[in-house]
Amino acid sequence: MNDSMAIVADRWMLESRQLVNWGSYNGYHEFRPSTDALAPVTLLAGASESGKSTLVDAQISLLYPTGTPYNKASNSGKSERNDYTYLRGMAGINDSAEGERPVYLRGRGDDGTPHNIWGAIVDTYVNHSDGGLLSCAKFLYLTTGDGKDGLRRRYATWNRKIDPRAMDRYRDVPFTANMLREMYPECETYPNAETFHAAIWHIMGLSAEACRLLHKIQSTDAPARLEDIFKQGVLDVPEAIAIARNTVDDYERYHENFHIMEEKIKRVGKLRAIQNLYGEYSAKRNELGEYRRADPETEAGEAAITAWAISRMAGEIRAGIPAAERAIEDARLRIGQADLRIQGLDAQIDAVRERLEGLDNGNLLRLKNDLQRARRDREETRVRRQRLAARFERTSGKLPTDETSWDDMRAALAETARSYDKRRAELDSAYEELVARRAAFGEERERLRRDYERARRQKSRVTDAMADARDLIARATGLDAAELPYVAELMDVKENEERWRTAMNVAYAPIAQTILVDRRHEAGFAAKVSAIDPTHMIRRTWRFVDTRQTHDAKSEEGWLSSKLRYREDSPFASWLKTQTASQRYDAACVDAIDDADERRQVQADGQIKSGAHGFHGTKGMTPVIGFINETYLAQLRERVSRKEREYADVDQRCGQAKRDLELLHDERALADAVADMPWREIDVFAAEKLVDELKTQIDRIEGDPELKTLRERLDELARQRDEAGRTRYHAQADLDGAQKAERLETQWLASHDDGTFDESTIPETVSNRLAGAYEDACGIIGDRKERPKHLAGISDAEGKTPFAQRVVRKLENVMGGQITRLSEQTGEKRTATEQAMQSYLEDHAADDGIVTASVNDYQYFLRELSDLDMLVTRKTTDEEYANSVEKLYMSLQQLNRSIRSDEENIGEQLDRINDMLKDQKFGPREGRLALTVEFGKPQRDFAQAFGAILTKLDDWTQEDRDDATATRKAF
Numbered sequence: 001m002n003d004s005m006a007i008v009a010d011r012w013m014l015e016s017r018q019l020v021n022w023g024s025y026n027g028y029h030e031f032r033p034s035t036d037a038l039a040p041v042t043l044l045a046g047a048s049e050s051g052k053s054t055l056v057d058a059q060i061s062l063l064y065p066t067g068t069p070y071n072k073a074s075n076s077g078k079s080e081r082n083d084y085t086y087l088r089g090m091a092g093i094n095d096s097a098e099g100e101r102p103v104y105l106r107g108r109g110d111d112g113t114p115h116n117i118w119g120a121i122v123d124t125y126v127n128h129s130d131g132g133l134l135s136c137a138k139f140l141y142l143t144t145g146d147g148k149d150g151l152r153r154r155y156a157t158w159n160r161k162i163d164p165r166a167m168d169r170y171r172d173v174p175f176t177a178n179m180l181r182e183m184y185p186e187c188e189t190y191p192n193a194e195t196f197h198a199a200i201w202h203i204m205g206l207s208a209e210a211c212r213l214l215h216k217i218q219s220t221d222a223p224a225r226l227e228d229i230f231k232q233g234v235l236d237v238p239e240a241i242a243i244a245r246n247t248v249d250d251y252e253r254y255h256e257n258f259h260i261m262e263e264k265i266k267r268v269g270k271l272r273a274i275q276n277l278y279g280e281y282s283a284k285r286n287e288l289g290e291y292r293r294a295d296p297e298t299e300a301g302e303a304a305i306t307a308w309a310i311s312r313m314a315g316e317i318r319a320g321i322p323a324a325e326r327a328i329e330d331a332r333l334r335i336g337q338a339d340l341r342i343q344g345l346d347a348q349i350d351a352v353r354e355r356l357e358g359l360d361n362g363n364l365l366r367l368k369n370d371l372q373r374a375r376r377d378r379e380e381t382r383v384r385r386q387r388l389a390a391r392f393e394r395t396s397g398k399l400p401t402d403e404t405s406w407d408d409m410r411a412a413l414a415e416t417a418r419s420y421d422k423r424r425a426e427l428d429s430a431y432e433e434l435v436a437r438r439a440a441f442g443e444e445r446e447r448l449r450r451d452y453e454r455a456r457r458q459k460s461r462v463t464d465a466m467a468d469a470r471d472l473i474a475r476a477t478g479l480d481a482a483e484l485p486y487v488a489e490l491m492d493v494k495e496n497e498e499r500w501r502t503a504m505n506v507a508y509a510p511i512a513q514t515i516l517v518d519r520r521h522e523a524g525f526a527a528k529v530s531a532i533d534p535t536h537m538i539r540r541t542w543r544f545v546d547t548r549q550t551h552d553a554k555s556e557e558g559w560l561s562s563k564l565r566y567r568e569d570s571p572f573a574s575w576l577k578t579q580t581a582s583q584r585y586d587a588a589c590v591d592a593i594d595d596a597d598e599r600r601q602v603q604a605d606g607q608i609k610s611g612a613h614g615f616h617g618t619k620g621m622t623p624v625i626g627f628i629n630e631t632y633l634a635q636l637r638e639r640v641s642r643k644e645r646e647y648a649d650v651d652q653r654c655g656q657a658k659r660d661l662e663l664l665h666d667e668r669a670l671a672d673a674v675a676d677m678p679w680r681e682i683d684v685f686a687a688e689k690l691v692d693e694l695k696t697q698i699d700r701i702e703g704d705p706e707l708k709t710l711r712e713r714l715d716e717l718a719r720q721r722d723e724a725g726r727t728r729y730h731a732q733a734d735l736d737g738a739q740k741a742e743r744l745e746t747q748w749l750a751s752h753d754d755g756t757f758d759e760s761t762i763p764e765t766v767s768n769r770l771a772g773a774y775e776d777a778c779g780i781i782g783d784r785k786e787r788p789k790h791l792a793g794i795s796d797a798e799g800k801t802p803f804a805q806r807v808v809r810k811l812e813n814v815m816g817g818q819i820t821r822l823s824e825q826t827g828e829k830r831t832a833t834e835q836a837m838q839s840y841l842e843d844h845a846a847d848d849g850i851v852t853a854s855v856n857d858y859q860y861f862l863r864e865l866s867d868l869d870m871l872v873t874r875k876t877t878d879e880e881y882a883n884s885v886e887k888l889y890m891s892l893q894q895l896n897r898s899i900r901s902d903e904e905n906i907g908e909q910l911d912r913i914n915d916m917l918k919d920q921k922f923g924p925r926e927g928r929l930a931l932t933v934e935f936g937k938p939q940r941d942f943a944q945a946f947g948a949i950l951t952k953l954d955d956w957t958q959e960d961r962d963d964a965t966a967t968r969k970a971f
Helices: 052-063 083-088 164-170 177-183 193-204 208-218 226-235 239-292 299-360 363-394 403-418 420-458 464-477 495-507 525-529 573-580 630-674 684-702 705-752 764-778 784-792 803-844 855-869 874-917 940-959 964-970
Strands: 012-022 025-031 090-096 099-104 117-127 133-142 152-158 188-190 491-493 514-518 541-545 564-566 608-610 613-615
Touching (some): 012 052, 012 083, 025 052, 052 117, 052 133, 083 099, 083 117, 083 133, 133 164, 133 193, 152 177, 152 193, 164 177, 177 188, 239 764, 299 705, 299 803, 363 684, 420 464, 491 495, 764 803, 784 803
Parallel strands (some): 514 541
Antiparallel strands (some): 012 117, 152 188, 491 564, 608 613
């Protein structure tokens, strides 16, 4: 027995329909139809727009399969009706300057502030067979700013009456299944409409087909003809049609659901980006707030920095006082020891000197002093001579070797200096002329190189300027450069007529640089070209040509046009042949012009005579007409090589001219240097001789053994005396410094350190930054032990900023710079965050006039993210895509089988009917009745498309079932 059948059928009757915010039913309403056992009929009557269809559409939304259209009787079925417009209470359409805008009853308060909307449809049914009760509920929720895609639906059934008004307590957040179970204990909740319908249809003995048939009856779409009634009621509609409709309905439902899910995923991505940006902005803002407590631009911040610095300095100075006291005692002890040592050494030195003076009368000391001076003079003379020798080698050759040649050289250099200005002017003029020629040759060389590369690459003789102008026109008009040829690119002299190339370039020069344009592009061409800045393009001429028109061109033998060949694959070739053979441009080719001949004539060298006018000369004319061949390229290469040789020659001459100028400058400088320099200042040999003579005299005196011993003893005692003196000096300096440091440190602490600063008032991050800046500022004091006395002012100079104050200023500068950077970074983060917010609002909350793209409204976006994050995940979406494709694949396979089996089933049904009719007699003549049916084959286009879809889904099932991208493509 079928599970949906029973011995005694259930008899479910609608007892109550409760509506909350559904269409024109604003707030809560309850409809109670008749449940009378004998006459359970309720008539809905009323004027147009009184809510009849709205009440019926609630049943369609709640009970019928997803995708069932709303009541067609409503306004002739023209109004847009769906769950979203019913929940918002769409009242009509208004025309405004921005176009048609819907008018809604709900979604904004009296002051225009948008708010969340919720609604509900609850049907309560009573089973008159066993007294059972069934409530079917559909709750709708729309968050502020959401459109149709953001509508949330929740489904529930309960064996008691559901009062939807109880859910109003949750109006500020989207409804969840847990909320429904909490409010209606032991109720059943459903994740989607499909599972909800399956449950209630099973309970009430309904099916999707029954609901659709009922919908047809309600919507005046029921079968009317006897044939249709027979097909649907006796033979039954072919199963394939029902499966096809269900499959299409399933696909549309899946597609709509996926579209909504994808949109929500995109919204979640945007909201997460806003969340991350706001997090970065908030962190920077908080960090900036901490640094504001040490802002040198404010009185409190400046005081905080100063107090922090004084506290840190006071700690170092306080620790430095005991060290200064120990340094004082140590210096005093070293001074006493040094004084005793010096007294003993002085006595010994005096005794040795008395003995020495008795032996050499003091000559040795004098000679040694002279030797020291002579050695210094010798070194200075050697260095001076070496420098002059190098300068002479660069200018006049070798340095003179005696005083006479030296004086002659000085006189010659002085004479050279007197003509310096004249020679400098001549060399400058020659050098500037050569530089100008080199620049001109360089430009010409580069132009020739470009011409060669362009000709080799583009197979064209046109210049760079011509090609650039054409490219500008091509970009402006959207055409390809190949569609805009120059006349010069479409023609050339025949290979055996090369001697007439110059004549061709002269005769056809007026049209050679004309751009040809197909007349089909004429419309709008001028307007597009007007967009080009005229200062960026040389003046060009173009001509529109009807390429579809055939031109009859004939060249007369002996005329210039007969010596030409053309690019025959060009659509402009026919027109060009006509032009080149025209009276305006063509000319008779002659070896010498005949003045008596009135025809237009041209010589091979380009001279033209046309009537009373004559023309000659090609200077400055660029020959651009012709095709590219190896001979032409070889000519271009030769021109490039020739210009490179000319450039190299003038470059070499420029270098020589520059060296001549430098030599002249060196000669002048040398003349100035030796003008007042006597020979003795560079006579190294005389200086060497004097040193040798002094050394000889000293060696003779020091040869006395006794004198030598005494001198060595005196030197040793003097060394010891100097060492003791240095020791005493350093000790005294240490004492003075230590005493001064101790005095300054004590005074500094007395005037600055009051011990009231609490370092905890400065945030740890700011304190660490101050500490780093403090170490940097004090880093100029290499030894950390020396810091206290410098902080106390031992190195401060009058009129200069004290060191301690410079440290404080350094801290203020660092804090000011850090705050400026943080302010800029905070502003950038805020701008980025608000731009993301603005983009989100434009896309998803354009009608929301209250929420702004401001960090002050961040909580709105956070609530949006929280609401949406619970609804969608990428993994779930991928799984749903795979499940949906698999279900559709199964449905299509079932459809494929049904197409083949439906004909057999209908045939068997007709056979059974005909068996029943064959023994029956009809009418007064007792006639016989038999039924037949004709089956049409599926349309060919349908069969091919259907087969292709099945093949693709077969491949997907076998190979791409786990590939998310392939699954979405298959869907």
